[in-house]
Amino acid sequence: MMRLHLLGATGEVTGSSSLLEVGKKKVLVDFGLFQGAKFALEKNRRLPPVDVRKIDAVVLTHAHLDHSGRLPMLARLGYKGPIYASPATIDLTRLLLGDSARIQQSDAERAAKRLVRQGRIPPEPLYDEEDVATIMSQFVPMPMNKTTQVTQGVSVLPHDAGHILGSTSLKFHLEEAGQTRIVVFSGDIGVRDTPLLCDPEPFHEAHWVVMESTYGDRDHRSIAATIEEFLQILVTAEAEKRRVLIPAFAVGRTQQLLYYIGVLTEQGRLPESLPVYLDSPMARAATQLHLDHPELLDDETKRKDFCARLDRLKKRVRIVESRADSMSLNDDWSPCVIIAGSGMCNGGRIVHHLKHSVWRHNTDVLMVGYQSNGTLGSQLVKGLKKVRILGQMIEVRAKIHTLGGFSAHAGQTELLDWLKPLAARKPMVLLNHGEDRSREALAEKIRNDFGLNVTLPEPETSFDL
């Protein structure tokens, strides 16, 4: 018996997780946090439909928390087995989970105060830093482009997904009682021709494909047009004394933004008089990791170029370390650019910057990544006139810009290009990691262009492979 259970990211972009059952063996692929949307808290506490201690192996596509963010819960539940991931993914995951544990703890403390006042029993945090240390000790490096056997009857081949440093698409080879099945998980698919990462590398055979569909309904603006738009906003900010806030994922997007700020400054097009603050110790650490894993940056020339540019950037970009320094950026409100996390404004230092500036006319907020439903970021993108920030209703007078071209996710055409080499073998396609509007549009295209059988699974559905 070979089965596939989809445990998360069905009809939404967070909570990625699937379980493969091959005879008596069980392999979990990703175990991500549900973020932003309604019931995220309850969903995060739901456990896989099997005894976690009986799982034989875990394989992780990439470090982003919507894929890795619940892994430390496995440590709490007594999982002692291996977690396979690419070497760069292991480094980035350590960074992101450590931060996540600190957020879980402070969120739980805040909730506890409120609930105790109401006479209710406060929930435990999902995990703490000790659980993170335990789970990190179980990671096993999985080399790119080489087959690794993860348990009896299950081996995996990772390809570069071009989405963030170390990100992979996974091809599983399953074998049971003389039967074989190939199941491909796209992971998150990146865009082509970015300055830092390799292009996504597709696969050529599969019986089943579990594929992301974040931007299944649209193509992004070209990167060249996006850079011009970005520059225009910054130049105007300098001339008109505006402040620019950029909520950015610490891993991936921030490095890309720094790179373009470096290029535009060198070209003399971005005035040096406009201060740029990187207000995210995690983003700084993640930037360093990009330098520690040069094997994953695109080609030799680009790599040298990137490293040299980052070096020069140290003069251009002011790094904000402490919380106090971050707060003090709002003491005297002057024009500048602030890059801070989280990318969807549902936590992190960007939240207090928004609180201090979003009610001012002379503020620009630049959305450079996906804004999941229910997050503060999505409310701003939707144009709400008032939003709740840190418990206060605040009027939105800032200009909100969306720069889709900086996305780390492939648009519709590139998603179809990724699937194309697989299409000839007529696999079954399951679309996940996308809201319904996106995955319906992508399904329609896949049926029309390739004549494939496409399913949009409901939460917690299972398939006989």
Ligand SMILES: [Zn+2]
């Ligand atoms: Zn991702």
Ligand SMILES: [Zn+2]
């Ligand atoms: Zn994702």
